[in-house]
Amino acid sequence: MAFIQGLFKTSVARKNIMAVTGLFTAFFLVIHLVGNLILILPDSFFPIEFWDNVASQHDMYNAYSHFLVHFWPISVVAWILYAGLAIHIIDALLITLTNWKAKGEKYVKSDNSTSTWYSRNMGILGIIIGIFIVVHMGQFWLKYKVLGTEHDLYDLVVGTFKQTWVVVFYEIGIIALGFHLAHGITSAHRSLGIHPKSIMNVIKYIGLCFAVVMAVLYGIIPLIIYFNN
Amino acid sequence: MKITLKIWRQDSPKSKGKLETFHLDGVEDDMSFLEMLDMLNEQLATEGKRTVEFDHDCREGICGQCSLVINGQAHGHESHYTTCQTHMRSFKDGQTIFIEPFRAKAFPVIRDLKVDRSSMDRIIQAGGYISAFTGMAPEANSIPIHHNISESAFDSAACIGCGACIATCKNSSAALFMSAKVAHLAKLPQGQVERKERIAWMVNAHDEEGFGSCTHTGACAMVCPQEVELLDIARMNYEYNRALCSTN
Numbered sequence: 001m002a003f004i005q006g007l008f009k010t011s012v013a014r015k016n017i018m019a020v021t022g023l024f025t026a027f028f029l030v031i032h033l034v035g036n037l038i039l040i041l042p043d044s045f046f047p048i049e050f051w052d053n054v055a056s057q058h059d060m061y062n063a064y065s066h067f068l069v070h071f072w073p074i075s076v077v078a079w080i081l082y083a084g085l086a087i088h089i090i091d092a093l094l095i096t097l098t099n100w101k102a103k104g105e106k107y108v109k110s111d112n113s114t115s116t117w118y119s120r121n122m123g124i125l126g127i128i129i130g131i132f133i134v135v136h137m138g139q140f141w142l143k144y145k146v147l148g149t150e151h152d153l154y155d156l157v158v159g160t161f162k163q164t165w166v167v168v169f170y171e172i173g174i175i176a177l178g179f180h181l182a183h184g185i186t187s188a189h190r191s192l193g194i195h196p197k198s199i200m201n202v203i204k205y206i207g208l209c210f211a212v213v214m215a216v217l218y219g220i221i222p223l224i225i226y227f228n229n
Numbered sequence: 230m231k232i233t234l235k236i237w238r239q240d241s242p243k244s245k246g247k248l249e250t251f252h253l254d255g256v257e258d259d260m261s262f263l264e265m266l267d268m269l270n271e272q273l274a275t276e277g278k279r280t281v282e283f284d285h286d287c288r289e290g291i292c293g294q295c296s297l298v299i300n301g302q303a304h305g306h307e308s309h310y311t312t313c314q315t316h317m318r319s320f321k322d323g324q325t326i327f328i329e330p331f332r333a334k335a336f337p338v339i340r341d342l343k344v345d346r347s348s349m350d351r352i353i354q355a356g357g358y359i360s361a362f363t364g365m366a367p368e369a370n371s372i373p374i375h376h377n378i379s380e381s382a383f384d385s386a387a388c389i390g391c392g393a394c395i396a397t398c399k400n401s402s403a404a405l406f407m408s409a410k411v412a413h414l415a416k417l418p419q420g421q422v423e424r425k426e427r428i429a430w431m432v433n434a435h436d437e438e439g440f441g442s443c444t445h446t447g448a449c450a451m452v453c454p455q456e457v458e459l460l461d462i463a464r465m466n467y468e469y470n471r472a473l474c475s476t477n
């Protein structure tokens with residue numbers, strides 16, 4: 001019993017859960033990115049003699065999405081991911097509520113120069129990301145996988161990114177994600193208890209690089225599609 | 230120099246407080262911040278008014294009794310200084326200075342700038358100690374310990390318990406304060422006996438006192454007069470997970 005409580009209930013345990021679910025989602029981001037980079041690779045990247053039934057970027061992307069839907073282990077991981085995200089959000093809510101309760105009266109004069117704005121606003125960045133995820137899944141996941149109203153995912157994606165508001169909306173969501181990760185990756189390792197200075201100095205750097213690379217690579221996909229069409 | 234002070238005044242824990250403005254003339258560069266407040270209080274006393282209450286003791290940066298949030302920063306804008314070690318030369322002539330008490334639910338205001346920080350004592354009482362024979366101090370070399378480890382333990386042990394980390398934290402978390410003690414004792418052989426229980430006792434006490442959860446913004450370590458490191462918090466989280474995983 002004490003073990004179970006220790007795993008979930010204290011201020012330290014809650015941060016552990018935040019960290020594990022956050023890092024798992026971050027790992028998913030890498031896989032998700034690799035698949036979607038197909039969208040911006042040139043056709044010459046997919047020579048007929050090398051890939052079965054694939055002669056273009058269009059074929060390759062649809063083959064990839066077909067694989068995602070029909071290979072069952074992927075579905076299992078996907079459901080773990082949805083659960084992880086849900087736990088991440090619920091835990092964020094619990095932590096935020098406790099932290100609000102812990103606060104005393106507001107300072108009349110405050111000075112925030114001792115920390116970065118994004119580290120103080122993880123919740124707000126998270127809400128932006130959350131809205132993004134809902135719209136994003138509504139646009140593709142729902143239509144292609146759940147309702148099955150769309151069969152050519154490539155056409156659906158390219159069609160969607162022809163709209164200016166969609167591209168702007170994606171850029172906002174992706175920038176928010178970049179900042180969330182810029183603090184989150186390092187913070188998660190600290191939450192999990194990694195404390196040797198030599199290791200944490202490297203992780204701080206890797207976390208920042210990871211955030212920038214994710215934001216830039218995700219960010220250019222809608223832009224390239226938009227300007228190519 | 231001439232300064233304007235906006236000081237938090239509050240009669241009792243339950244009453245409503247507000248900022249009160251004072252003008253002070255003839256403040257000297259080499260006065261400490263607390264001496265400047267003494268000067269104000271002397272004036273108020275001569276005028277028959279109630280003096281401004283604030284905490285202090287050693288006035289040499291070692292006891293952790295002085296507090297105050299000065300212009301929005303715990304212990305003022307000079308990093309890693311206590312309020313008592315802050316001097317008026319770091320302010321400008323004619324400047325307006327806001328002085329507020331340390332804020333957190335677990336730090337109720339007693340009067341004016343004085344707050345009750347006994348919640349921190351209760352965290353230490355819960356587990357921030359070791360089992361030891363009382364009596365004569367033991368021979369210092371009877372427990373061999375690597376120099377680097379003793380230095381590192383001392384860096385954590387240097388915490389003076391002022392509470393600036395908590396006052397600064399957007400979550401009012403006492404993580405840095407608590408972790409300094411956890412890290413200090415976990416690094417030393419004397420701390421091993423209660424190592425596993427200590428972390429549970431202290432974290433539970435921390436949560437019961439109503440402190441928040443750390444989100445690693447790092448603001449605490451920026452204001453800490455003793456430069457306790459942010460990584461002590463990671464060390465504490467390690468101790469927590471280690472205790473969870475150990476079976477006995």
Ligand code: HEM
Nearest residue numbers: 018019022023025026092122123126130184187188191444
């Ligand atoms: C639905 C939207 C989301 C919300 C509401 C949300 C909210 C939060 C909040 C409030 C925190 C705690 C702040 C802190 O620890 O400093 C946090 C931490 C974190 N988030 Fe999110 N987040 C969301 C989505 C994501 C996504 C999509 C990822 C990954 C790609 C992610 C990765 C992380 C990581 C790694 C941490 C650090 C955990 C730690 O400090 O231990 N989050 N999130």
Ligand code: FES
Nearest residue numbers: 288292293295313
């Ligand atoms: S009065 Fe002792 S540390 Fe400032």
